[in-house]
Amino acid sequence: MKKILVIILISLSAFLYAADHYDISFSFGADSTYGYYKGPYTIEDSLRLNLAMNVGLTSRLETSIGIRTELTPDFIDENTIFGEFTYALLADRSTASKVAGGGLNTLLSLGGFYSFTVFDDFQGAGIYLSITPLTIGNPIVGHRERLLKTNVGYDFINKKVVVSFSLVTFDYYVRGTYRDYV
Secondary structure (H helix, E strand, O other), rough: OOOHHHHHHHHHHHHHHHHHOOOOOEEEEEEEEEEEEEOOOOOEEEEEEEEEEEEOOOOEEEEEEEEEEEEEEOOOOOOEEEEEEEOOOOOOEEOOOOOOOOOOEEEEEEEEEEEEEEOOOOOOEEEEEEEEEEEEEEHHOOOEEEEEEEEEEEOOOEEEEEEEEHHHHHHHEEEEEEHHOO
């Protein structure tokens, strides 16, 4: 697992070095996560807090790395580290100039995750696909809201389907905003 994390960090560093639409944002939000084990009647659910850093790579592509920590039912017991690549489907999210990208957009993401618990030996790892049907805002205005994000993934270690749903996630840009092009 450590080798995979090192490869991911090296790849992310290479992408950041080559990025021409280099904007950075921090995001936070909450989501509900459901894990479906061996049958439709065994469901594990929880409410989680998401914290992430997002970096724009091109006019339509960005990458994110972050942590998702459990709020309920067991406070900060189960944590998930995730990384994803996100593609803007409707319009450019950034133009790397004073001209703003699309203010309304739809995002499609492909990512991976590693889950672990603090108080016992649970681990999980897998991939997921997510769609965010509506985003409002872009880097040039300094903030963006992601609405109704839905993740569907598979945990290879525990052999379960994982589904999460987020009502709203807020992105606040620290680089690539109107302040950088004055």
